[in-house]
Amino acid sequence: MFEIIFKLSISCIVITIFGLCVMYNKKLINLLEKSKIATNKKFQEKFGKKLRQLSRDTERKATINKNTLNYKLYIYFKDIIENLDMEKDNVTPSGLVIFIASLSFVFSTIFSVLVNSVNLTLPMFCAFFYLILVVFKFMSLTRYEKKEAQIMDMTDLLVSDIRGGVFNAIRRYRNSFHPNLRVYVNEFLDDIDNKSYSFEKAIKKLNDKLGHNFTEFCIIAISYESKADEHSESEFSIVMETNAEIRNTREENNKIFNERKIQIIASMLLIGAYCVFSIYEDRFMMNFFLNNTFGKLSLVADVGLVAWSLAYLTSVKSQSL
Structure with missing residues (x-):
């Protein structure tokens, strides 16, 4: 058991570091260019130019036609990057997507191991990807509002x-x-x-x-x-x-947002606390959630519900921006 946990932990750390390196690939390449270590220079010469060209090609293809889904997704992630002031680190939309995908894969893998079900890896990956994306969007809107003020x-x-x-x-x-x-x-x-x-x-x-x-x-x-x-x-x-008009609009919408936030967070905490209590105190509930297919699917649905709730809060917040 200890060996499995150790291998899982190492794998998760490696995947997360990979996602970070891809997200900050331009900054990493710049550091490698300035490095005096021969292996770093070799890596930059072999892969650095290819990574840069790939980023340029991805951006060019996404921005050719403004009516395509690719362009809308590109702008969506670009707004997040700008609001979170990640441009100074040369973060690109494709890099951010890969980082979110890396985190989603890590969380979905941990979940699959805990419930001993490989079949749930893909649906949990989608649920966690959506959840993490919504968290990034929510943080970007909050940061945008502060900067605007x-x-x-x-x-x-x-x-x-x-x-x-x-x-x-x-x-x-x-x-x-x-x-x-x-x-x-x-x-x-x-x-x-x-x-x-x-x-x-x-x-x-x-x-x-x-x-x-x-x-x-x-x-x-x-x-x-x-x-x-x-x-x-x-x-x-x-x-x-x-x-003055913007401040009045913000004040009115923030009142609505804070009311909805308190209601949703309180509901999620109560439901989460009840589920945890039931799993640890009731053997039937423990067996249902950890060993039954419908119970495992309900956990996937719970993650999706949390993501949807945060998405709803994000939509309320965005109405004031």
């Missing part, structure tokens, strides 16, 4: 003291912005101060970093810096009005 706080602060110019306002309040945004703002100032960027070029680069939540302010800022008239200044009020 940080950007709105930043633009509101700038608009409140815009008369001296957008660039001067950004320089004046740069230490008041959220730490997550400060690094991009300092880069913006450095582009103008030390790299001779024009204001328009620098703030467009900043907009690329912050995303579409900053776009409206960016467009008005470029117009204001070039004209600096009262009409351009009054346009900044649109930004504050938009931010």
Whole structure:
């Protein structure tokens, strides 16, 4: 028994590490390129270029036709990567899919061993894949909402003291912005101060970093810096009005979301606690869940139900974004 557990643990660790290496393959290849170890360089020369070419080909094929399912899936995973700020580590949609598949295979294998049923590996793999994907999506939406709030706080602060110019306002309040945004703002100032960027070029680069939540302010800022008239200044009020509307919508939808979250989590905890208690205290229930085919299938259904519940919460959360 100990030998089986040991081999299973090693296999799960190896598969998980494989998934991580594939997800962060671009970062890993860059490290191998800089390595002075001969074997690392050989690996990079033999496989590094092929992995890069495979990533480029996958991305190109997925984005050729915007009406295909491949493109929709590509955008779905791309949004998760952007919201979780995984782009800085060069994570690609295909890499994320392989990592989720690796985790799903590990969990489904452990489950199959526990219930002694190889036939359930595939349905459990699908259930765990869906569950892990929903968790990633939920985390990305939560992260997106926080980043959006940080950007709105930043633009509101700038608009409140815009008369001296957008660039001067950004320089004046740069230490008041959220730490997550400060690094991009300092880069913006450095582009103008030390790299001779024009204001328009620098703030467009900043907009690329912050995303579409900053776009409206960016467009008005470029117009204001070039004209600096009262009409351009009054346009900044649109930004504050938009931010106020978004905050009101968030507040209303978050109330609904929190109510649903408490209900669903409480229900899952009660059902889970009852199942665990029944398995350990009732021999019939233990035999039903661990040895009976219908009992094993009900465990698969339970994982699917948890995934569906989280997906429902995710859909409620996404309505406010």
